[in-house]
Amino acid sequence: MQELQHVPVALERCIDLLSPSIEKAIAERGVAVVVDATLGMGGHSKAILAKFPNVRIIGFDRDLTAIEIAKRNIGPLLERLTIVHEVYDQIGSVLEELGIEHIDGALFDLGVSSMQLDDAQRGFAYSQDAPLDMRMDQSQGITAQEVLLTYERGALIRILRAYGDEKFAPRIVDNIIEAREENRLSSTKQLADLIKESIPAPARRTGGNPAKRTFQALRIEVNQELAVLERAIPASMDALVPGGRIVVMAYQSLEDKIVKSFFTKACTSTTPRGLPVELPDTAAKFQFVITGSESATESEILENPRAQSMRLRAIEKVAA
Numbered sequence: 670m671q672e673l674q675h676v677p678v679a680l681e682r683c684i685d686l687l688s689p690s691i692e693k694a695i696a697e698r699g700v701a702v703v704v705d706a707t708l709g710m711g712g713h714s715k716a717i718l719a720k721f722p723n724v725r726i727i728g729f730d731r732d733l734t735a736i737e738i739a740k741r742n743i744g745p746l747l748e749r750l751t752i753v754h755e756v757y758d759q760i761g762s763v764l765e766e767l768g769i770e771h772i773d774g775a776l777f778d779l780g781v782s783s784m785q786l787d788d789a790q791r792g793f794a795y796s797q798d799a800p801l802d803m804r805m806d807q808s809q810g811i812t813a814q815e816v817l818l819t820y821e822r823g824a825l826i827r828i829l830r831a832y833g834d835e836k837f838a839p840r841i842v843d844n845i846i847e848a849r850e851e852n853r854l855s856s857t858k859q860l861a862d863l864i865k866e867s868i869p870a871p872a873r874r875t876g877g878n879p880a881k882r883t884f885q886a887l888r889i890e891v892n893q894e895l896a897v898l899e900r901a902i903p904a905s906m907d908a909l910v911p912g913g914r915i916v917v918m919a920y921q922s923l924e925d926k927i928v929k930s931f932f933t934k935a936c937t938s939t940t941p942r943g944l945p946v947e948l949p950d951t952a953a954k955f956q957f958v959i960t961g962s963e964s965a966t967e968s969e970i971l972e973n974p975r976a977q978s979m980r981l982r983a984i985e986k987v988a989a
């Protein structure tokens with residue numbers, strides 16, 4: 670079983686950002702409902718449950734191992750946590766099934782957890798040899814190996830370019846196709862070595878491990894990370910009550926761009942310029958809680974290097 674040692678990213682800041690919505694709901698209705706879209710090991714949920722005895726959390730995770738760890742970590746506070754083994758874009762239907770009309774807050778701590786990265790067998794790490802899996806939910810869906818063995822050349826090139834910004838995508842994909850025809854593509858090490866050989870020597874000397882971009886691209890494709898995020902953000906915005914907040918931590922720019930774009934649109938009025946008053950139908954329904962984005966603090970990055978790329982964004986619903 671995994672160690673429970675785990676430092677949640679920007680924990681205090683996330684709680685500070687969600688607190689006004691939680692306090693308002695408790696003052697008005699005696700209870701607040703928060704969605705933790707990415708329960709992980711339960712670090713953020715545990716702290717919210719401990720701070721607010723009148724909070725109920727609906728915690729999503731698509732990874733059954735993470736859910737087991739969260740249960741052990743959260744312990745006695747579990748009675749106020751409803752755990753849902755689902756992809757977070759199912760938020761609307763899950764809330765409906767649970768008979769919950771509105772939520773007071775939503776937290777997204779995107780991407781894979783340190784547990785998933787550290788467990789070599791999951792296949793997320795290019796530095797460790799393992800089967801090419803990369804599914805966050807190992808109970809269903811296609812693995813990275815199936816993507817590599819079955820997708821056509823054009824589709825693989827598009828994925829490496831769009832999700833990994835990989836300049837050498839055609840060379841890498843040609844080598845993938847050669848390797849798969851010769852049955853030598855089943856482990857992360859074989860893939861990482863193949864990528865290294867595909868990239869010209871001068872380009873290998875800059876930008877870190879050359880496998881990073883292809884591994885990121887495959888992970889995004891396997892888990893459909895961008896498509897589900899594009900559905901989940903508006904679904905959670907719809908579910909919020911006025912006064913409710915959404916807090917999102919993104920660790921790679923493609924996800925952050927999606928969040929930024931939804932948030933900016935939601936916080937922008939479409940009332941025609943020159944009108945003296947905002948019209949209810951076209952006034953912005955959200956306002957920024959953080960202008961732009963925030964990064965992790967330097968001390969936090971020292972303690973947890975993964976926090977380096979984190980971008981934190983938050984908005985509040987101001988009208989139904």
Ligand SMILES: C[S@@+](CC[C@H](N)C(=O)[O-])C[C@H]1O[C@@H](n2cnc3c(N)ncnc32)[C@H](O)[C@@H]1O
Nearest residue numbers: 677707709710711712713730731732756757782
């Ligand atoms: C960065 S970790 C969250 C860590 C958590 N905040 C904590 O303090 O322990 C992200 C978690 O979200 C899960 N996850 C990522 N994308 C998901 C999705 N689309 N639907 C459901 N769970 C997802 C992953 O399986 C992982 O366990």
